[in-house]
Amino acid sequence: MIPSDSARAAGAVAGTAPGHLMAGRAGYDERFLGLPVPLPMPSSPAVETVVLPYTHFTVVLRPDRRMAAAAAVCIDGERLREDVPRETGWRFDPRLDEDRQAGDEVYRDNSLDKGHLVRRLDPVWGDAAEADQADADTFHYTNAAPQADVFNQGRQVWQELESHLLGTAARGDRRLAVLSGPVLHESDPPYRGVQVPLRFWKVAAFLREGALAATAYVLDQSPDLIWDAERALAGATPGAPPPLGAFRTFQVPVTDVVELTALDLGPLPAADLMPAPRAPQERWRRLRSTDDIVLRRG
Template structure:
């Protein structure tokens, strides 16, 4: 299969891209196997979505130069001027590896496409370059997915908060969110009568949501530039949160993803429902047995 963008039906269930609840203007930019909804006022993505076929992932060399997307006005994108001479990295939202599946050529083209500025957001270097939990979440979900074809859809973006600190004309996001979704797609398609293990005769959708906080790290960068006292460097923290909480925090319509939450109490809101993660074994990717 080849897809020219994020594909809502990739999991055998219709899963639309999360979109802003406030109806703000966004520019929808499509790339091989992924899409970006760009907020031209904030100059950052409000949502990205990528489809991953884990069974045909390719390990292609890292190649690509960061570039502005000519389909969007240059002033609507956070370009190279944001990242020069500081400790901020161009952090991939859709990971370079995620759309890199199919044939070798398809994987090469798709991974190179991830180096577009609408697919980047400022991330403190010690966050983006680390081998910590956040950067391995997709791999962990792929390993868990019980569908034979290991299909996963992943949505990622910064939380665009009104209180994000200004820096070089851009408000730098302090938090990032991610939702991973998967289902038993091949099992459903393999049955002669079209009957699957889903309760309504369709594939079973599951989803897990995560939130990462880089507040302490961003404060260090912006304070050092302004000459203010630099706070102690705190480690970034990663949480598993109810999917519906992402809708609340980021102001997004998460559609069917909320009902597919693997947490046993997805209706709970607030920090009391957040599970801080330290190692992959802390992640919950299946509902507890009754």
């Protein structure tokens, strides 16, 4: 496992002959909020990872899954730029062998989208050159995971989370640290050399009255929570993408993200603003709009 120190990670990735093309990326700043929010890493040292710093964000890649276990981005709401044109092409990260990344062959001629893990606009802040580089950096395959190409209310809520939190939870200096990634489970259905994750997670950290605060979310694209998911996936057409359901977004306890992902989220479980649930069925809160988000302790 490569350590999370960005400076060492930038030049220490195996198979990185052309890695100089990505030189100078500082990556995610663990002290961006003033209080430390460490890069999420697997709790088990046996899990191999590669740490890849970009402009204002870092990806923790699992080579065995050919996609990220986690990504972490610093968002400066006061310096966000909206005038940066969208990058058009996805690319491999030259610091890593292409067969350790899920490239276009996974997404070609099917119903799967390249789902940004770090949202395109989140790291796009600072001066013009810095913002342009951040935008381009989000279009590396290492920052993508397969998602259903449907757009529904659940997915819309997921995409609005950071903007909502910037406008409400972090009114002071409008800074967020957002950790996110796919839930990589052994039972994820295989497709074209990768396993397609059925859930995604996100944890937002910010300061509230000088103290660290956090909220956590899960996006579910499994066939149906009330059906037998294994039976639904077993009925998939050979060679076709796995059947995926409509997106559902939930606010969940940060501790549940830790359990789902086996990642170390440092101080964030203790900073969770979601009230302790009174009953198991209340543990995950379905979000139908950002108005349903809970930003207070019980």
